[in-house]
Amino acid sequence: MPYTVEVTKTFNYPYIDVYKSLYLSVEAMKGKILVHDPDNQRFEAQMDKKLYGKYLGDRSRLEISFDTESEEQTALLITAYPVNPIGQKLMFGARKGVIPRVLEALQTEMESRLEKE
Structure with missing residues (x-):
């Protein structure tokens, strides 16, 4: 069963x-920022196994690139997968629903921040 999720937001x-x-948003969700490269439109983060104090069970890694479709529209190309405590990709034993929950929380957090601007 593949655990890698690829989505576009x-x-x-x-x-x-x-x-x-x-x-x-990643900072607010207590994620660890691994790659911060706005010039090359790359961002990577590792999310903890707790989200807003609730235990999810697995850590998640997010690899994000950006596609600027126009000046007023930006697409995030997200590849997300569960990782072990030392950051290696899990090939088996991952819990169901962790990655979709993290992605949903990230989108909600981002939308609320964008609406405030």
């Missing part, structure tokens, strides 16, 4: 606003 905001929102 589109936001109707400029690239820099979406990038800032992503950065602040």
